[in-house]
Ligand code: FEO
Ligand code: CA
């Protein structure tokens with residue numbers, strides 16, 4: 001989601017509202033832990049196991065592994081070669097000297113040669129054939145020479161799959177801003193506006209071709225298409241056909257329409273795209289009078305933040321056309337006598353991972369329910385190993401939510417690499433979904449969310465009927481097993497050099513309830529922030545951190561792991577209590593969000609920010625890193641300055657962290673234009689071209705129509721409305737990026 005807690009925002013960001021009222025890691029436990037102090041860390045019964053697993057991790061640091069048939073360079077051999085980019089609040093995109101960034105595809109740009117150029121004045125109504133809004137995650141799928149299928153090494157032409165998370169709340173896509181917007185509005189909205197917003201959400205699939213050193217869109221490609229919040233989707237996996245998914249559109253609970261809030265992503269070893277549904281919960285209309293719901297339904301709505309006095313983020317159910325189920329489907333009230341007569345269950349059809357086959361335009365996208373339903377940020381694959389299960393990592397991006405992983409039942413057979421979506425049926429529809437528990441002693445456990453787990457079947461707060469119920473209500477299931485509340489999990493990734501798994505925890509602050517937030521501290525989420533000793537408020541963990549873990553035996557299907565905190569975000573001039581990683585001018589950052597390991601350059605990590613706390617000094621940014629390995633930095637006592645919520649006593653938490661941030665191994669590569677976030681990155685297979693998304697420049701503008709009130713005019717300049725865009729970055733000497 002955009003906007004961390006900027007004051008001018010139109011809506012409260014749904015991911016900043018905590019709906020986790022479970023007792024997992026309660027504040028009382030936190031206080032007890034704080035009293036335990038140093039004794040709590042690495043003194044538990046599993047400390048010996050932790051130590052031995054750490055040894056394994058260090059061994060991997062200096063090891064080399066096979067990657068795509070080649071011997072990869074050890075991470076320690078990589079050297080960042082570019083000059084760090086300075087922090088900036090200018091309305092421009094800055095890349096290092098010797099690099100060039102070009103806009104490839106911005107909001108509204110045509111996907112077909114017969115579509116007119118985007119006017120960018122709100123008058124274009126055909127987003128079904130244009131790039132959507134709010135570019136987010138994306139992935140490069142190389143194409144074979146024949147131009148009819150996937151080739152992971154294809155450099156000359158490729159399909160780019162781009163997520164479009166939302167439609168700018170300010171209404172830049174409308175001539176005069178949106179009509180009758182707002183979650184409390186009771187007036188109808190012009191259906192034409194709704195249609196445009198629905199079509200600006202979803203995914204773009206577009207062919208790009210190599211032109212000299214860079215790439216251009218091929219507007220004549222038959223593959224160019226949009227998947228939107230209206231596209232028909234199949235429901236697949238254990239929840240398919242569940243009574244909880246029955247709607248007037250699908251009396252058998254086997255399909256739905258649309259994908260929403262496509263934030264981060266994933267991709268499969270068979271060349272399909274995984275797009276993930278994040279903040280879908282805010283889109284549904286529920287009336288205060290929607291009270292005739294079962295206790296379980298109410299518990300589920302509450303846990304997912306679907307209020308009973310909201311018309312939804314964009315009021316899409318309130319079209320001026322009545323009795324049209326294209327709009328009525330956003331109304332999740334119980335209005336009919338049976339679930340086949342209304343859309344009371346429709347919100348259960350969102351929150352999933354959706355598989356799209358970019359190379360087969362005839363295949364209906366599939367919602368893969370085995371991977372669970374939550375504010376699904378992404379779905380990142382571990383390396384596929386023949387004869388082993390496939391493993392995908394996910395985060396639930398909301399305050400105090402959990403980290404998950406999915407382990408397939410089927411073991412990998414490389415002959416399925418050409419299987420397309422049929423391979424998805426084999427690997428993504430059956431398996432075990434786990435939620436993560438990060439113990440204070442530096443170990444961790446994966447807790448299975450299945451009917452075989454007594455903690456699920458004996459859970460007092462919610463009676464799970466079956467596996468479909470567990471997956472539809474994965475948050476409740478993770479509550480039941482005692483998963484660890486985290487500081488808003490965003491992107492994850494697996495280091496191809498040593499198998500370490502990374503995940504950004506972007507921050508943990510609330511825009512709605514002010515900054516006096518009780519953050520449930522634990523060793524894996526060890527800080528809140530107060531400006532100074534004696535500060536009257538806690539601001540929560542405003543700068544975020546990046547956690548990482550190593551699975552036992554470096555086996556991604558393992559059920560235990562060891563973890564540390566790779567980096568803590570902070571301002572360079574913050575006190576050492578806050579700038580725990582020793583960030584410098586060359587690499588200080590706040591609120592990490594996007595994170596991705598290069599495959600062309602194993603060991604090279606990219607970190608992107610979506611920040612609302614360091615905006616006086618810098619716009620959002622992207623950094624390049626050569627990380628070490630879990631366990632390379634030792635233990636650290638984190639001291640949180642006193643605030644009234646903990647009786648004016650400093651609160652200390654022992655944690656484990658990575659090495660101090662040396663500019664040689666972490667430096668700023670890019671700074672975006674004003675009020676944007678940097679999110680989404682992919683690359684050409686030779687590592688010489690990267691693609692980066694700039695989302696919502698100018699989002700804090702105070703008008704959608706008066707250029708003097710825009711905070712950004714990027715990328716078109718002049719008095720133009722700002723637009724999200726994919727940029728292509730190359731090195732002027734034709735070399736590999738970053739090295
Ligand atoms: Fe859409 Fe979690 O950022
Ligand atoms: Ca974010």
Ligand code: CA
Nearest residue numbers: 001002610677
């Ligand atoms: Ca975002």
Ligand code: CA
Nearest residue numbers: 001263490593
């Ligand atoms: Ca994000």
